[in-house]
Amino acid sequence: MKNSDVKMHVRGKSIFVDDILPPEGLLHAVLFTSPVSKGKIKRLDVARAKKAEDVAGVFTWKDVPGKNFIGHVVLDDQELFAVENLEYIGQPIAMVVASTKRAAVNACKLIKLEVEELEAVYDPREAYKKRMIHGKKRVLVNGDTEEGFKRCVHIAEGRADCGPQEHFYFETQRSLAIPMEDGAMKVCASVQSPGIFHRHIAEVIGVPMHKVELEIRRLGGGFGGKESTAVWVAASAVAAKILNRPVKMVLSRNEDIATTGKRHPVSFDYKIGLDSKGNILAYDVDLYQHAGACTDISLAVLERSFLHATGSYRIQSVRITAVSCRTNIPPNNAFRGFGVPQAAFGIESALLHAAEVMGVDVNLIKKKNLLRDGDSLPYGMRPEKINAITCWDELDKKCNFEERISAVDEYNRENVDTKRGIAIIPVCFGISFAQTALNQASALVNIYVDGSVSISAGAVEMGQGVNAKIALIAARVFSISTDKVRVDTTNTSRIPNASPTSASTGADLNGMAAKMACEEILKRLKIFVAKRINHDNPEDISINDETVYLKDIKTDYRWEQLIKDAHWDRTDLSCHGYYATPGLYLDREINKGRPFSYYSYGTSVTEVLVDCARGTYDIESIDVVHDVGTSISSAIDKGQVEGAIVQAVGWSTIEQIRYEKNGKVLTGVNAYKIPDIKLCPEKFNVYFLENSSNPFAVCNSKAVGEPPFIHGIGAYFAILHALRSIRKDKLVPSLPLTPEKVFMYIHEC
Amino acid sequence: MLRFVVNGRVVETDMHPGTILIDFIREVLNFTGTKEACREGECGACTILVGSLDANGGVSYKSCASCILPIGNVRNCHIVTIEGVNFEKNLNAVQQLIMDNSASQCGFCTPGIVLSLLGFCLNSKKFSYDDAIDSLDGNLCRCTGYASISNAAKGLSEVLREKNSDIEERVNVLVSSSVLPEYFLKIPEMLTDISSVPNGKISKDSVIVAGGTDLFVQKPEQLQEAKLFFISERKDLNYIRQDKTHILIGGAVTVEEFRNSEVVNKYFPAMKDDLLYHSSMILRNRATLAGNIVNASPIGDMTIILLALNALIVIECKRGGTRELALDKFYRGYKKIDLEKCEIIREIKIPIPKGNYYYNFEKVSNRKTLDIAAVNTALLMQVDKNGKIGDLRISAGGVAPVPLVVQNLAQFKGNVLDNNIIRKIVDVVTEQVTPIDDIRGSAKYKKLLLKELVAAHFKSFY
Missing domain, CATH: 3.90.1170.50 (Aldehyde oxidase/xanthine dehydrogenase, a/b hammerhead)
Structure with missing residues (x-):
């Protein structure tokens, strides 16, 4: 489909x-x-x-x-x-x-x-100093970091910065x-x-x-x-x-x-501490979000960064602060990932630094500290069935990390003109709006007397295929061809008060609402059939492939006739379905709760080749295992994974915005470069985690719009890996790692 | 009165020849399948095909960005929009492959991608996969991540590779293979019927438009009111040939024609790949060499290459006479050129290099393709039997107010090329440049980068 x-x-x-x-x-x-x-x-x-x-x-x-x-x-x-x-x-x-x-x-x-x-003020840290902030500074403490750092053998402390991104x-x-x-x-x-x-x-x-x-x-x-x-x-x-x-x-x-607004740049001050075995004992991080002139949606983005500050890792003690800084640029807003890519960039930067301090391969530390079943997150939530390590192992099996890492190291020992880089990135992404109230959706299902089905939902189609997924869900419930189902426009007269189509929840919420409405109509149809044939148990009736079955025996009663008759018998063929994700809450006083319904996981490995003389690079390969649960449409989900990753590769590498001294955006369409077909890696393998299921979303699927975006920051870390093999006597450059920054890192004294 | 064929229909209009084609298509003809997403030729959403009668009576089709294309530039042409490649019921082969590979998400870029791939079907010599990807180098997509689009392109090249690749038979083959609708067979006749002799003359107040790919980015509003003269009307300037001493290129020749020219590739085999870094297919199909030269951008890729090759230009003066000058004498300051009103570049002459010579082009830009260079440079060097340097020319862009030809290289004549000499050459080049901080990079970056790129020239030979 x-x-x-x-x-x-x-x-x-x-x-x-x-x-x-x-x-x-x-x-x-x-x-x-x-x-x-x-x-x-x-x-x-x-x-x-x-x-x-x-x-x-x-x-x-x-x-x-x-x-x-x-x-x-x-x-x-x-x-x-x-x-x-x-x-x-x-x-x-x-x-x-x-x-x-x-x-x-x-x-x-x-x-x-x-x-x-x-x-005017353009620097978020300066804005913070002048108390120009939106909302309040958020603080989340879990465990005792002070005590934690005392027990650490290795401590890395520094600053990391990631830039804006134009949609x-x-x-x-x-x-x-x-x-x-x-x-x-x-x-x-x-x-x-x-x-x-x-x-x-x-x-x-x-x-x-x-x-x-x-x-x-x-x-x-x-x-x-x-x-x-x-x-x-x-x-x-x-x-x-x-x-x-x-x-x-x-x-x-x-x-x-x-x-218009952009993805929020975030500046991090981090301090991370590990014991001699590489266990992360303490992580202390301050996030300065560059929000722009109005609050817009920045506080929600900030909250998500804040909740995801530890990435895919279990960390014994954390202290996270996050503040939304008010500056004089157009208000930044939501962008695929909604603060999580920035948070992932922060923790991955800190880990890389820690690995350099320890003198070990960062990937060993990553694996050692990946979330496992039974772990809880800093805001107190203990996710069911954590697939972080499963995805890692699955990809390791396909790619053999050790072999590939040593091949890269060997290449770098033998070559001067070009250097390779490799990065493994794990993903753990909470699904649901962190703002509990938004986790509701409704759908209107109408069956017309000719047997055609029209669905309206609160979801907005923007290429992510939510309409196709809803149609598919409806077709499955009724067991009719998807040709009979049309998803109509999103219209506030049919669906009132709909939540935004965002947070990757479009199909989860609206698909579920549509499913519930379809099931209600199906129930009515079964009752109608049972009555019509004088059968006392409607549950013995089923529809398969547009034909009515009685106790699993095929009848010659077809969908079109059924609908016509049901209407004539005064059966309501229209139903409004409503779904609200159960069990969600977040206490913002103590920053504890269950803000997410479930998590999406994945692991990727990105390899790059850097041309040292020119400062240019090629993304050579990206391999991914991503957990999409039981996919409703693998073609759509694959497209979401690939598209999100390449978008993030753009953010990590060539997408940069320059401002004039007076704050004017200098970068127009002729200078803002998004990835083109030749930047896309030649080897790009996307695998779905096998045998994954998810009881928390419609048809056992998992949300897919945003989580794979995180993999794309692998481009930044892979290039960085190549650069650090050349020299380590400089500070790590900020994201995006443009050819200019790569060149200057290598060539500037 | 302008006449052209849009899809299967003859269209006449009295609108200003500077009217942008996409506006005409969308607003006058209501063909809304063509999308506008940048209006600078940067994204490819507005891609259409422009077919013009060739010498053999056939029609040659090129994919072009319609958002910077004035209608005056497509007089007597066949304009093909997405609506013009639809079959009544089924999808055409390109559309079907995009569908099968899920190579479309939001769909805004999709019509342009279909048209660019059709441009590949119409022009590729052997239907290679690389050609298919090259045909898409100006079509951005923000949703798919391109893997699915590449798969569709691959499928297309595999399907077509089994067909007759004779270019003269191309339209017939594509019609019989469910790639193009049947009406394409009637187009040569239709174009012959509407052909009118252009009556435009250059006058003092004319703005001369070649490909228009930069002019219509810079000042589209003024041009829609100005008096325009279109170089495309000068059919006599569309040639590439050689005499005993020079490659001769007409003033209307496009970058893509130059890139694919057998004569050019005979002497400069690297040119075909080098010019893939020049804008994109949908722009190279319109941008001309002469336009690049006159545009006088200090960073123009084509200009930098021509300067290293010591090109000459033949300028056609007011009363039909001509004057000739070396290209490096043409530039007098930032965007200041030795060209009077009413004058046009009639011909570009590239001296055919003698003996043993090396040519190389280097460019670094933020994005490798379809981007303006931070720095670019080209080199042409003669080396005698004993490995001694003969004539040496190096040009550099992005490091001075004009496209720069490096001076004082004659001192290296007769030296054997070694690391020491290379270092000295690099120093001579770097001394002459004065880059500035701008959107393409800092001055310091450009200076250091040029150093590396000049050294890279020599590395490419040894």
């Missing part, structure tokens, strides 16, 4: 927001944004822009019909249009609406703005708002959070939520970047409301790169 959209994708027939046939009277909106990182608006003059040719209107905060706030968690933390204070370059100040996009862009240039520029979803931020009768508004947008964006739209245009319909067909990629920041959706709705005409807003690529 494949992603059901692909057949349309290859024919160019899939409809994305900008492909919707333009409604009569469509207008185009463009934002006028802050040119400074910090300042106060002294004067704003939009008069000339208003009079420009083809301009329908120019709007500021004064014109917003409802609330001028769109903060994700803390509503009043983010204004839709700046009132007075400017906090980052790209912050919306006004909006020009015109009959063509070009006219709107040109009119934007006529807006006059006078600003009193203030001193580079192919479809940039966009939205189309269409006014309907009675003050209602329909919005078609490319967003991951139907429920939250629905609320934002209603709030900014000042109508109750039942007058807003948000429709999401599919996204041209999301990766977290369309989960929280509502600027573009809210702004287009405001314009449509005021002008009573359809309004579209589509960001250009460079606007999108320059003004």
